[in-house]
Amino acid sequence: MEKNHDNLNTVFQALADPTRRAVIQHLIEGPASITELAEPFEMALPSFMKHIGVLEDAGLIRSKKTGRVRTCEIKPKQLTAAQKWINTQTAIWEGRMARMASYVETLDAEEQDD
Incomplete structure (x- = not known):
């Protein structure tokens, strides 16, 4: 379980x-290609490559070199x-909000009965 948390920490840090x-x-x-990916950013290529390295280390992308061109692709895992982690947290909070809404409705109904 701890390894999963470490992996998620690395992914969220990269993102x-x-x-x-x-x-x-x-x-x-x-x-x-790296050239295509770097084009919109005003930074030196070595600085951009550090970003690519972080994404690769997090397991979010992979790159391969063919001739002189390095191409990147997404790794969806x-x-x-x-x-999945975000969806789980969302479900937890939605459940809490639903219970809170139900509680408030119950209090309102009790106040109206008094």
């Missing part, structure tokens, strides 16, 4: 950066794990 989220959004459309 905390807007540049890395933009890369993920781009890759959801399909594989892309870690995104799915993060989505």
